[in-house]
Amino acid sequence: MASTHDEISERIAEVKTDPPKTAPADGPPKPAAARPSSHHWRSLLLWVGAVAGLALGGSLLKPAVETMLNTVSTDDAYVNGHVTLVAPRVAGQVSRVLVDDNYRVKKGGLLVQLDKEPYQVQVAIKQAAVGAAEADLVAAEAQMRGLEAIGGSQRWQLQSAMEQVNNQVATLRANVATYQSKKASLALAQANLKRGEELAPGGGISKEDLDVRRQTVKVDEAAVEQALQQVYASRVYLGLPPQAANGHDLTEVPPDLEQTFSAVRTALYNLVQTTAQIGLNLISENVTPRQFLADFRKRDARGDLDRILKDLIPNAPAVKQAKAKLLQARADLDQALLNLRYCDIVSEIDGVVTRRNVNPGNNVSVGQSLMAVRSLTEIWIDCNFKETQLADLRIGHRVRCEVDMYGSQREYEGRITGFTMGTGQTLALLPPQNATGNFVKIVQRLPVRVELTDYDPDKAPLFVGLSVVPYVYYKERPTGPHAGDVLQPLYPLPQGPTVPNVQDVSQPTAPVPLGRRGP
Numbered sequence: 001m002a003s004t005h006d007e008i009s010e011r012i013a014e015v016k017t018d019p020p021k022t023a024p025a026d027g028p029p030k031p032a033a034a035r036p037s038s039h040h041w042r043s044l045l046l047w048v049g050a051v052a053g054l055a056l057g058g059s060l061l062k063p064a065v066e067t068m069l070n071t072v073s074t075d076d077a078y079v080n081g082h083v084t085l086v087a088p089r090v091a092g093q094v095s096r097v098l099v100d101d102n103y104r105v106k107k108g109g110l111l112v113q114l115d116k117e118p119y120q121v122q123v124a125i126k127q128a129a130v131g132a133a134e135a136d137l138v139a140a141e142a143q144m145r146g147l148e149a150i151g152g153s154q155r156w157q158l159q160s161a162m163e164q165v166n167n168q169v170a171t172l173r174a175n176v177a178t179y180q181s182k183k184a185s186l187a188l189a190q191a192n193l194k195r196g197e198e199l200a201p202g203g204g205i206s207k208e209d210l211d212v213r214r215q216t217v218k219v220d221e222a223a224v225e226q227a228l229q230q231v232y233a234s235r236v237y238l239g240l241p242p243q244a245a246n247g248h249d250l251t252e253v254p255p256d257l258e259q260t261f262s263a264v265r266t267a268l269y270n271l272v273q274t275t276a277q278i279g280l281n282l283i284s285e286n287v288t289p290r291q292f293l294a295d296f297r298k299r300d301a302r303g304d305l306d307r308i309l310k311d312l313i314p315n316a317p318a319v320k321q322a323k324a325k326l327l328q329a330r331a332d333l334d335q336a337l338l339n340l341r342y343c344d345i346v347s348e349i350d351g352v353v354t355r356r357n358v359n360p361g362n363n364v365s366v367g368q369s370l371m372a373v374r375s376l377t378e379i380w381i382d383c384n385f386k387e388t389q390l391a392d393l394r395i396g397h398r399v400r401c402e403v404d405m406y407g408s409q410r411e412y413e414g415r416i417t418g419f420t421m422g423t424g425q426t427l428a429l430l431p432p433q434n435a436t437g438n439f440v441k442i443v444q445r446l447p448v449r450v451e452l453t454d455y456d457p458d459k460a461p462l463f464v465g466l467s468v469v470p471y472v473y474y475k476e477r478p479t480g481p482h483a484g485d486v487l488q489p490l491y492p493l494p495q496g497p498t499v500p501n502v503q504d505v506s507q508p509t510a511p512v513p514l515g516r517r518g519p
Helices: 002-017 039-070 117-199 207-237 262-278 289-297 305-311 317-341
Strands: 077-086 092-097 110-114 344-346 351-354 371-386 398-403 411-419 445-452 468-472
Touching: 077 468, 117 207, 117 262, 117 289, 117 317, 262 289, 371 398, 371 411, 371 468, 398 445
Parallel strands: none
Antiparallel strands: 077 371, 092 110, 110 344, 351 371, 371 445, 398 411, 398 468, 411 445
């Protein structure tokens, strides 16, 4: 090993002391043969590659840069949509469930069916009640028509009673005239008897003639008494005292006797009783037949009492009461038919069934959630922009939406349609209470609604809750309804009637079908 080391050392020394070789004597040294150079093409390729890379990078970065400069974006956005909770309107036992989760249904499609038998029984009961109420109405109208006839008869009785009073007054005056005639005959007979008695002692008259004159006086006295009693009878019939007061004539009667006579008042109150049952109350404490009939005639332009009585029938209390009972019975029948119809639980919107939690045989109550139907068409994007990004956003700005589910394969176009009136913090279930002074300012987010303009659920459906990245082109001019506004204008809501229209029960109603209600 030592000798080897020495040999290596000697060789190194020889190399160090060996003089450089000199050129040959016949001329200068010739240069070595030159090899082909490739560094020029290598640098050229490097420059071309660099330029191509920059161009490619620029072309790839240009859309991103333009999007960054011309849009406002957020990663706090998601798909939202309407959901309709399916709940029964009546209680009952479930007989059939026709759908399951993820079933696509149309508006009006049958989802769940309840047992209809109890409600069919109620419909039959209510239909019978309607029939009974209709019969009661017919009976009430018939009764009122009978009262109409009675009222017409009593009206003529009243007029006849007044005519009889006037007739009795005329009879009284005739009886008084007869009484005066009989008195005159009696006075003549008495004068003849007196002259005969004066002539009898001298034989100027026979005894037979004297007896005849005496008998004539007695007959005339009886006739006067009879005529007087007839006058008394006429006065008593008219409700007057038999004998007239001092200074008054036997023919003197009250001027309104035909209005206050007892028979007239009886006929009046009979008519009043009948008209009151028909629904007319025109009586007062001191009303006279003439006033009653005058007020009665005012109800008709031509003063036709018979037509007035006929027109009173529909408004008679008994008829109104029967109509009210019929209206109630029909309303109960309508409610029973509705309850029967509600046994078929249908979808109110087009969509997809989710969260089904009902099975055949379950007893369900009113308002119990059975399932939910989410709309496929009423879909929008809720974008929670920072408050510092909202200054230039307006209704109508175009929005390009990238959904994480589809990535770059599918983009959706939309437009801003509204701004929520409150940040997520204020609309939370438990909003922060800053009145204690422990306020920490943070950037708030305001939900902005974006409606999709090219959405087709049959081609690329969206599902509620999917993450979305929206890009709002705020530098473009807003388009569409209410473009450029921040708040939507006042929406003209329909003004409904404050009092519902009441159906006229005098007309029969059409039967309500018992089948499933359509959309």
